[in-house]
Amino acid sequence: MTIRLLLVDDHAVVRSGLKMLISGQKDMEIVGEAGSAEEALSETERVRPTVILMDIGLPDKTGIEATRAIKAKFPEVNVVALTIHEDEEYFFQMLNAGASGYVPKRAAPEELITAINAAAKDEVYLYPSLAKLLVRDFFNAERTAEEKVSLDGLTEREREVLTQLAEGASNDEIAAALVISPKTVERHRENIMRKLSLHSRSELVRYAIRKGIIKA
Amino acid sequence: MTIRLLLVDDHAVVRSGLKMLISGQKDMEIVGEAGSAEEALSETERVRPTVILMDIGLPDKTGIEATRAIKAKFPEVNVVALTIHEDEEYFFQMLNAGASGYVPKRAAPEELITAINAAAKDEVYLYPSLAKLLVRDFFNAERTAEEKVSLDGLTEREREVLTQLAEGASNDEIAAALVISPKTVERHRENIMRKLSLHSRSELVRYAIRKGIIKA
DNA sequence: CACCCTTTGGGGGATTCGCCCCATTTGTAC
DNA sequence: GTACAAATGGGGCGAATCCCCCAAAGGGTG
Structure with a gap:
C-alpha cells in the first residue's frame, strides 16, 4: 500500500x-x-x-x-x-x-x-x-514536591474533605464517609473555600482537578 | 555525555x-x-x-x-x-x-x-x-464528525449551557450571558442532566473537563 | 500558663439547586 | 398538514448550599 x-x-x-x-x-x-x-x-x-x-x-x-x-x-x-x-x-x-x-x-x-x-x-x-x-x-504532573505545598495552607483534614467534595459527594455523604457530623463537614468546606477564595462546589471540582487531587 | x-x-x-x-x-x-x-x-x-x-x-x-x-x-x-x-x-x-x-x-x-x-x-x-x-x-472536545454523538445527543444550545455550567456559572449568570430567562436555563440544565445521567453541577464540571469542553 | 491551630459540633437564614408540573413558538421531517 | 424535536418561559416544592454567628476539646510552642 x-x-x-x-x-x-x-x-x-x-x-x-x-x-x-x-x-x-x-x-x-x-x-x-x-x-x-x-x-x-x-x-x-x-x-x-x-x-x-x-x-x-x-x-x-x-x-x-x-x-x-x-x-x-x-x-x-x-x-x-x-x-x-x-x-x-x-x-x-x-x-x-x-x-x-x-x-x-x-x-x-x-x-x-x-x-x-x-x-x-x-x-x-x-x-x-x-x-x-x-x-x-x-496528568497535571510535575508536582511531587512544590505543588502539594501549594495547596494554599490546607490542613490534612481539609484536603481529605476537599477530595470528597471534588468527587461530587454531598455534605451528608462526606459526613458518613469520615464519620463526623454534617455540620463539621460544612465547617471544613467553609474554611477550604475561604482559604482558596472559591465560592461553589463547581469551582472546587476544577481546582481539585487542576491540582491533580482527583482525576477528571 | x-x-x-x-x-x-x-x-x-x-x-x-x-x-x-x-x-x-x-x-x-x-x-x-x-x-x-x-x-x-x-x-x-x-x-x-x-x-x-x-x-x-x-x-x-x-x-x-x-x-x-x-x-x-x-x-x-x-x-x-x-x-x-x-x-x-x-x-x-x-x-x-x-x-x-x-x-x-x-x-x-x-x-x-x-x-x-x-x-x-x-x-x-x-x-x-x-x-x-x-x-x-x-482533546475529546471536537471530533468534527462524531462529536455530536460522543456528547450523548446534546443539542447545540444545551452544549452552550453546559459550557457555562461547567465554568461554574449560576443559572442567573448563564441567563444573563445567553440573554434568556433563568427558567429556560433551568430547563436546559434539566435536559442535560437527564441525557447524561448526571445529578449535580459538580458532576457536570467533571464531565465537561473529561470531554474537553472546558479546561480544568 | 497562655496562645494559637486543628478538629469537632450547633443554629439560623438567604439563596440556589434539582426536579416535577405546565405552556407557546418555530422550525423540520414525513 | 400533522407530528416531533428544539427553544423559550412559568409555578412550585423540598432539599442542599453557602455564609454568617457561636463554642469546646486537644496538641504544640513560646
Whole structure:
C-alpha cells in the first residue's frame, strides 16, 4: 500500500527538499503540492491523499485552520504538522485541530518518515520534546514536591474533605464517609473555600482537578 | 555525555538482548540490572542511572509501582516503560506514575534508542499507536464528525449551557450571558442532566473537563 | 500558663439547586 | 398538514448550599 502524500508549504524550496527526502522511500509517493490553505483544500479534494504534510505559516490562513477545515470535510485524511514552531500553543492547537503528528523542521529525516508512517496507520507521532508537554498537561504532573505545598495552607483534614467534595459527594455523604457530623463537614468546606477564595462546589471540582487531587 | 542505563526485567534473556542492542550505541552504557522491583529500587540508589528501562510484569510488584516509587525518591531519574503490554490502561498508568516513555517490546530497536535519548533529555517518547490514545483523550472536545454523538445527543444550545455550567456559572449568570430567562436555563440544565445521567453541577464540571469542553 | 491551630459540633437564614408540573413558538421531517 | 424535536418561559416544592454567628476539646510552642 503506497502512502499518497500532499505537501503543503508556501516555500517551493522546502517542498523540493521534502520531495528529495520522500523519493528515497519506495512506499511513499507525492501526489500533490499546495502553497496556501486554499490550495490545500482543493488539492485534498482532487487527489485524496493518505497523509498531508502541513506547514503552519501559510500566506492566507494558518495551517491550523487549514487542518481543521480538511479534517471537517475529509476526516479519513491524516495531517502531520511540519513546522519551525516548537511553541506549546501551536502544538496544542494543531493537535486540537485534528493533526495526527507534529514534527519540527529541525527534526531528523527519519523522524518525519516515522511520523508519516504513523499517520498513514491512523496513529500519532509526537516529537519527544512536545510529547512531554502533552503528558505533563494530561496528568497535571510535575508536582511531587512544590505543588502539594501549594495547596494554599490546607490542613490534612481539609484536603481529605476537599477530595470528597471534588468527587461530587454531598455534605451528608462526606459526613458518613469520615464519620463526623454534617455540620463539621460544612465547617471544613467553609474554611477550604475561604482559604482558596472559591465560592461553589463547581469551582472546587476544577481546582481539585487542576491540582491533580482527583482525576477528571 | 554518556547515558547510564539500568535494565529492569525479570527475564535474563531479555536483558541480554537489550545489552546486545545497547552495545551498538557508543553514547550508552549499562550500569546495572535488576530482576525485581525491590532490586530496581536498590540498584537505582546505588548506581544512579540516567535512564531506567522498566518492564511492567515483575515478580514482586508491577513496574508501575516501581516507577512511582523511584520517581518519588529520585525524580531526576527518567523511566522508559518497555513491555509486551499495549493496553490503554497500563499505558496511562505508567505515564501517570511518571514514566518518560512507553515502548512495546515489538517496536523496532531504533524506536527504543529514540525513547532512551528522549528520556535522557528529560523529554518523552510515545509509541505512535499509544500516543494516539493520549491525544484522543486529551482533546475529546471536537471530533468534527462524531462529536455530536460522543456528547450523548446534546443539542447545540444545551452544549452552550453546559459550557457555562461547567465554568461554574449560576443559572442567573448563564441567563444573563445567553440573554434568556433563568427558567429556560433551568430547563436546559434539566435536559442535560437527564441525557447524561448526571445529578449535580459538580458532576457536570467533571464531565465537561473529561470531554474537553472546558479546561480544568 | 497562655496562645494559637486543628478538629469537632450547633443554629439560623438567604439563596440556589434539582426536579416535577405546565405552556407557546418555530422550525423540520414525513 | 400533522407530528416531533428544539427553544423559550412559568409555578412550585423540598432539599442542599453557602455564609454568617457561636463554642469546646486537644496538641504544640513560646
